[in-house]
Every structure is written in C-alpha cells, then in structure tokens.
Amino acid sequence: MKPIIGLLAEIDSDGTAKVKGTYAEAIEKSGGLPILLPYVKDGEVISQFTEICDGFIFTGGADISPLYYGEEPSAACGAIQHLRDKLELAAFERIIRTNKPILAICRGIQLLNVALGGTLYQDIPSEIPSDISHRQLEPVDSPSHSVTVVSGTPLSHIAGGAEIITANSFHHQAIKTLGRGLSVMANADDGIIEAVYADGERYIRGYQWHPERLVDKDEKNKRIFDSFIKACGCEE
Numbered sequence: 743m744k745p746i747i748g749l750l751a752e753i754d755s756d757g758t759a760k761v762k763g764t765y766a767e768a769i770e771k772s773g774g775l776p777i778l779l780p781y782v783k784d785g786e787v788i789s790q791f792t793e794i795c796d797g798f799i800f801t802g803g804a805d806i807s808p809l810y811y812g813e814e815p816s817a818a819c820g821a822i823q824h825l826r827d828k829l830e831l832a833a834f835e836r837i838i839r840t841n842k843p844i845l846a847i848c849r850g851i852q853l854l855n856v857a858l859g860g861t862l863y864q865d866i867p868s869e870i871p872s873d874i875s876h877r878q879l880e881p882v883d884s885p886s887h888s889v890t891v892v893s894g895t896p897l898s899h900i901a902g903g904a905e906i907i908t909a910n911s912f913h914h915q916a917i918k919t920l921g922r923g924l925s926v927m928a929n930a931d932d933g934i935i936e937a938v939y940a941d942g943e944r945y946i947r948g949y950q951w952h953p954e955r956l957v958d959k960d961e962k963n964k965r966i967f968d969s970f971i972k973a974c975g976c977e978e
C-alpha cells in the first residue's frame with residue numbers, strides 16, 4: 743500500500759477547498775497517495791483524518807493572521823484565509839500528538855513555526871534590507887535564489903553533503919523567531935530562514951520554497967519529496 747498523504751490546502755471565505763495539482767503530482771512521483779481535507783469543524787472528524795493519514799503536507803498560500811503570533815496585522819500583511827488558519831491549527835494540534843511525518847511548504851513552514859510558538863516577519867521588503875528577491879518574477883518551476891545548507895542537518899544528508907541548493911521563491915513573509923524545538927537547516931544569503939527541522943527523531947521538515955515545483959528539474963529537490971514519502975511509509 744502506498745502511504746496516504748493528507749494535504750492541508752487553500753480554504754477560501756466560503757469554505758471552498760483546493761490544492762494545486764503539482765503537490766499531488768510530486769507525491770505520486772515519490773510513491774504516495776494524496777488526499778485533501780476540506781473545511782470541517784468537527785474535532786472528531788479532524789482526529790479521524792489524522793488517524794487515516796500516514797503523513798501530512800501543509801501547503802503554500804495566504805498569510806497567517808498575525809493575531810496567532812501576538813501581533814496586529816501591519817499594512818503590508820496580505821489577505822488572510824481565516825477558515826484555513828482555524829482548520830490547520832486544529833489539525834496541527836492533533837497531528838503533533840502522533841509520530842507521523844510532517845512536510846511544511848512555503849506558508850506551511852510559517853504555519854508550522856507559528857503553531858509551535860514562533861513569530862514571522864509580516865513583510866520582508868519593508869522589514870529586512872535584502873538584495874535578494876524572494877518574490878521571483880520567473881515561473882515557479884524556474885530556480886531563482888540559492889540557499890546554503892547547514893551541515894549536519896537532515897537537509898545536508900538529503901542533499902548528499904552539498905552546501906548549496908537551488909530554490910524558487912514566492913514569499914514576502916518569513917520566520918522571525920523560531921518555534922519550540924525547531925532548528926534551521928538552510929538560509930538564503932540575506933539570512934532569511936529557508937528550511938527548518940524538528941530536533942529529535944520525529945520527521946518534521948519545513949521549506950520556505952516550493953520543492954514540489956522543482957522535482958523534475960533538480961535531483962536534490964526530488965530527494966526532499968522522496969525522503970518525506972519514504973518516512974511516511976515507515977511509520978506505524
């Protein structure tokens with residue numbers, strides 16, 4: 743049986759759920775079976791979803807409400823999907839009690855960080871001087887900036903010891919202070935945190951870029967997905 747990968751994705755203001763096909767494709771290519779959790783309120787339903795799945799991906803999308811990390815929204819903060827915030831935080835609360843793998847991508851790494859008590863820069867361009875464009879104009883499957891891998895981290899292992907990985911970049915927010923138990927595994931040259939992992943045995947990895955859009959072009963990004971799906975297959 744293929745490992746079942748539960749996707750947390752976009753939920754708009756009327757509760758419509760959708761996920762970009764490229765997440766599903768990347769899961770398929772690495773040997774997993776993707777399923778999507780639509781907006782639901784019942785905690786038991788969310789718990790059962792947590793039980794059914796072998797691993798979870800928190801996907802990209804809108805900004806998280808700064809109220810969840812103790813700040814008022816700045817003028818540069820983007821639109822918020824309130825139903826999505828609620829669902830993902832409720833799901834995270836249950837998922838974190840299991841031992842199942844988590845892969846958190848773009849908004850996902852920010853959700854992971856906030857759910858563990860960390861904070862975010864609400865807007866990189868107005869808060870941090872940088873020569874790097876974290877909102878690339880090129881298509882999403884084109885690498886833009888590189889990231890430097892911290893040696894000795896899981897990403898260093900995945901990358902076969904390589905110090906540099908090419909990333910794409912579609913974010914204007916980023917991790918400011920790290921959530922509980924998280925450590926950095928890659929930075930951009932301007933210091934922006936681009937990847938994190940949880941200390942210990944538990945497979946929790948977050949990437950600020952979109953590896954699912956680079957799996958056909960870059961072997962290291964493909965291995966990010968392979969590693970996750972493999973971990974989901976080994977669980978329970």
Ligand SMILES: [Mn+2]
Binds near residue numbers: 910913934
């Ligand atoms: Mn970036």
